[in-house]
Amino acid sequence: MRRLVFAALAAGAFLVAAPAVTVRAAAAQPASSKTVPVQPKTAEIHLGESVVALNSPWKFSTGDSPLDPATGKPVWADPAFDDAHWEDVDLTPKSGAQNPITGLSDYVPGWTARGHAGYAGYAWYRIRVHVDARGGLQLALAGPAAADDSYQVFDNGVLLGSFGDFSGKHIADYYSRPLTFPMQPQAAAGESIHIIAFRFWMAPPTLFQASDVGGFESAPLIGEADAIHNLERVLFDDLIRAYLWSPFEAGTFALLAIVAFSLALFDRSDRVYLWIGGLLLLLSIDGFSGSMSVWTTWISSRYDLISHEIVLFSLQYAGWVMVWRTWFRQRRPVWMPWALIPLVILLIAATAFSRNIFYQFSSPTLITDAHAVSLLTRFAMSAFLLQIVFNGIREYGIEGWLVLPAVLLAGAAEFARELTHIGFTVNWFPFGVQITLPVASQLLLILVLTVLLIRRLVYSVRRQRLMALDVKQAQEVQHVILPQARTVFPGLVVESEYRPAREVGGDFFQIIPHPTDGSLLIVTGDVAGKGLKAGMLVALLVGGIRSTVEWTQDPEQVLRALNQRLMGRGDAFATCQVLHISPAGAVTLANAGHLPPYRNGEAMELDGSFPLGLTESPVFTTLRFELQPDDRLVLISDGILEATNPARELFGFERVHTLLRASANAASIAEAAQNFGQEDDISVITLLRTAAA
Structure with missing residues (x-):
């Protein structure tokens, strides 16, 4: 448990052995045949401008005081209460005594080490103090530097204050800290008697902190008010530093x-x-x-x-x-x-x-x-x-x-x-x-x-550098395998634009002319995901495209070969579209879940189909049509449609239609979607039919 820890040397600066201060207990009365009232023990104190520890003679009792029916005040705080039958307690610390929990010097054990082991609850301490001081002197009492747990302090039956909240049904207790309680000023020069009483409450959980808890763990101090206030400031500063x-x-x-x-x-x-x-x-x-x-x-x-x-x-x-x-x-x-x-x-x-x-x-x-x-x-x-x-x-x-x-x-x-x-x-x-x-x-x-x-x-920085190098190399490879931005073939002008959302993208396309018959094969697609993993799948598919077109130009056969490349690779799948264009403008299109192309600004009718990599025996959508001179065919990826502005609006089909009706080229379409708010990879391919070869 956290408790008050501070240097006792600070207190020593104020505990001065001035000649004007003496402390003594009243002597016992001699035996007599007459019945002589037993005089209570009194601490005789003559105060100058100093502070004195109230070590003894204290009286102690467990339990709580009854209330006076007339005043409603605790009877045990009344100066007239007879505490002669209570236990005697001396709070004088042993030389070098130190609190085993807090390290506080001038430590004295609590009531559990004084014959009341296992007791928690209320207990009272009383002391009779004889003060000899000049008239008008303002006195004050410094509460104990360490105590278990909460207490109220009375001077001649008057409540001076408390540490802890006694107002509610349950007492709120706090960790010990230095406190000052002003007392009544010395009315006139000479002697005065103060009956000081402390009412303690110790909560049962405190019993489990140590074997010597309960009540005072150091003696309170009495003295001139300014000296007590100065002592409190010093002790609190020590508490802050501790x-x-x-x-x-x-x-x-x-x-x-x-x-x-x-x-x-x-x-x-x-x-x-x-x-x-x-x-x-x-x-x-x-x-x-x-x-x-x-x-x-x-x-x-x-x-x-x-x-x-x-x-x-x-x-x-x-x-x-x-x-x-x-x-x-x-x-x-x-x-x-x-x-x-x-x-x-x-x-x-x-x-x-x-x-x-x-x-x-x-x-x-x-x-x-x-x-x-x-x-x-x-x-x-x-x-x-x-x-x-x-x-x-x-x-x-x-x-x-x-x-x-x-x-x-x-x-x-x-x-x-x-x-x-x-x-x-x-x-x-x-x-x-x-x-x-x-x-x-x-x-x-x-x-x-x-x-x-x-x-x-x-190690992480080193690994990140290696990963960054891998990404850079993958990016360079991806740029190498992409076709040129503008290529002219007999009867066709092909433009392409590719803008990945990250360093390495998941969109891919290939434009492959046949070496002998003048036909053209265009493959475009989108791998699921982004980043390096998607880039590796792109490289796999591009390799598959290049090896497949060596033995077939059939769009459906190309899709089936790519589908086999993706099968058995976990969550690897991709949309893809393959177009074979003859020199005369005849187009054969096979589609696997990709967006339909736009012909002269209008989306072509195309049935839906599953992407590649989902099933061993896929069914692809096929379409055949003719490209007439001046016909314009545009292939886009879903990264254009899914571009999102700060207001969370999608770029959408209407904006695509507007761009295509304005005869925008591939670069301007990609630029418009990217400026709108790119979320995914963007790829655009435009084909313009000129004249037959």
Whole structure:
């Protein structure tokens, strides 16, 4: 649990042994035959401009005070209340005493170490203070630097203030912080008596933090108001400095998360960056939440306990399992990610009950059983993590060995509370800054992960360069296999335009004249998909076209040969259209799912058919017609129709008709669609019939 950590030397600057200040307890009265009233013990204090710790003599009692029927105030806060039968408590710290959780010096154990083990709830402390000070002196009380958990403070029955919210049905408690409570000014020079009473509330979950919690963990201070206020500022500055590393750590995690998500955009094939980014984001949220819970009262300690030690802790550990599983590219066992979901839910529930979060409904048996379930669940998740790392060592060698120490430390951190109970130290305080075993394990894991990320990024950049080179070479090959933009044949003028949506496109076309009879074969099509994969299929189909036309000019036979090339290649399929044009202008067209051609600006009637690569025995649509002199035939791909402007309007058939009626050439049609908003590859072929050869 996060608590107040600051240097006790700051307080020492104000605890001055001035000659005007003395503290002594009243002496016991001698025995007598007469009945002599027992005088209560009194702390005799003579104040100058100084601050004094109220170490003793305190009186203590568990339970809560009844209310005075007349005033409605707690009876135990009344100066006239007789507390002689209460326990005596001395808050004088032992030399070198240090809080085992927070590292705070001047530490005194709570009531659970003073004969009230296992007690949670209300308890009261009272002290009688004899003050000798000048008239008009403004006094103030500094609340304890560390306490469990919330308290109200009374001076002579008057409520000075509280730490924690006592107004609701349930008391809202917060992590300890320095507070000042102004007292009534000294009316006149001389002596005055102050009965100071503290009403404490400790929530049952606090019992599971340590074996010596409850009430005061350091003594409150009394003194001149300005000195107390100055002390509060110094202590709060120390509190800020003590936890200043937490928001910096959280900010670092947030920046690393942004870097990880950016790497995911850089290399979409590697999902490990998404897992790393999500995990670092969780750590960042946890760090910022912890800082706010210590520095402010925006977040209660109960909420921080639930979010930090129960929910986020469970999610983070499962997150590390998924990070290293994805990092080492492990696919077996396939059920492991699915098993993590119920394990995380079970761990959250078991930890909540074992920490007695729901103390209104829990019992000692339920707490014990929940702790056993929590242990078993953490063992299972640790076993998953170790199995992943050992498999990583076997597959990747040095990367697995680098991860192993960090994972072993993280496994130990998973059982930090159990290690504390058997005597291991899990909290350290270098330079007054709290470092816990879970924090140390996270820092080591992040350090290892950063080293491996840099290593992986170097490999990714190298791989991206090789891929870019492959794409460039594929682009060059695709340009080589495309025909010239304008070619004149006997009786025909053919123009073509090709504009891929990416570096490598999926549209293809070939214009192949027959070497002897003067006929012309035109093949155009569109492979499903874009990018390098589509470009490789284009190269496959173009090779198939070139080899097929060596033995046949029949458009249907060409389509069947291309269909066989695509069969058995998974999701590889393509639309295609083949035209054979004789020297006299006779056209034979075979179609496999491609758009119909436009003749003199009008779409030709063409029945539908399946694309290539879907079936072993396809049925193609065939069409025969004559091209007369000055006839114009236009073949387009669906990239023109599917061009989309910022208003999400399609280029569509009407705009194509408008362009074709204006006798636009191939380049102007492609330019119009590209400027409208290119989404897919664009290819256009225009044929103008001139005169017979």
